Amino acid sequence: MPRLFAFTWGEDHLSREITPDGEGGSLPRLVHTFGDRFGAASFASGWQVCVTALAQVLDGGPVDVERDTAGTLHEAYLARFGELTRGRVEETDGGGRRVRFERRLVRPAEVVRARLTGGAEPLTGSPVPPWFTADTVPAGPVTDVRAPELLAYAWHPEGEVRWVLGPGTGHGPRPVLTQSGPRDFDTEGALAVWRARVEELAAGLLDR
Template identity: 55%
Template sequence: MNAHRNADALTVADGRNVLTMARDYPQPPSAVWAALTEPAALSQWFPFQVDLDPRPGGTIAFGAPVSEVPLTTGTVTAVAPRRLFAFNWGADHLSWTVTADGEGSRLTLEHTFDDRAGAPSFAAGWDLCMAALGRLLDGGPVEQRRDGGESHDAYVHLFGLDRGTVTAVGDTRTVRFERQLVGAAERVWETLAGGIEPVPGLPVPVGFTDRDVPAGHVTEVRPPHFLSYEWTDGGTVTWDLREGTGYGARLVLTQTGPKSFDTDAALAAWHTRIEDLAARLRGR
């Protein structure tokens, strides 16, 4: 992880998540500002083609390069020439600030959004975009590169999104992990199943289990998205692969148990298991 990425941060303000990222460029603020606000330049390093009216209240439209119809539109919320450019993008808000840094510039992004588990995908994507901006400013080719998952999962750990939670309702304890994965649900399912399709009433394929969690029989299965099984005293383990970001499926793993349930051991066991799955999905 480079020094820039170590300084990136995920915080909460007014109940929403705020991703803050800053990058330094040797060019003056005027050059960075032009690349940020001129559609022809912005469209080269931004995730979509962009058309905009750079005034507060103006419309900003995002579309695919080959389409004349915008995929989404937003509204410019603030403009301070050569310093601040902010706009809504769907339910999200992006604020870009340009400041002088010696003979060069610093560009700071504040991305405000609701989907906390999606933060690593957003951060990894912006990391690539801001690197592409650097290549554009240097006058070089601005090909869009892809993240194989290493940057994404580095942000998972940096933001502490690899940790599970414990809740208690009456005499029931629940351990829960929510993790954005790098891989579609079909690929995740194949990796977990290992060629053995789960069947209700039969033992659970080992990929869905952990050696520290005694596994019973499959109770419900809907490939490639959902599997649940018994583990002890009426407790259950559930693997739920939901729609996630563009990186792949969103895993929600839960384990429920009685009041005596050793939740600390479960947190440690499933953390290790999910890290192993993530590494396999990255191809390691």
């Protein structure tokens, strides 16, 4: 009887293996190997729901498991994978530095965009909606906007803040937030204020 089934799914690799547990039963093992590290919480919560449902079927009972539509399971895994929420510092081509955050959210893209804009889409040259800003980061007027995926503004003669709302996996969109600046700009301070801002946004969406 075959005990291993493996296949590729796009660029991912999945394997399911069943081994005897030594007590007359079996031990199933699922391994999902992927390169999209920021999808980890989404994948983990999705597989937990699937594995729970499978266990209920094997026990001979009805399937009584809810999908993680509220996003609470996703956020619990994200808390366990804490490094995914901390942001990172990168070098820019021009010799400066950039702070970067990437995070999956648990509400549809249109809900996230409405939250960020306050329901009124900004125009180039208009003030930046407060949700796109953070404490200690000066906000000049909007320099680039393409609804629903992009908003950018200058915070320094050599620096820019960009929000890009890209497609996500399973739950909601994937915002990528960057703040670029000169070599000596306070990246540690930027990491702290933007992490607080992104987590505030995520918590508010979860409550809704």
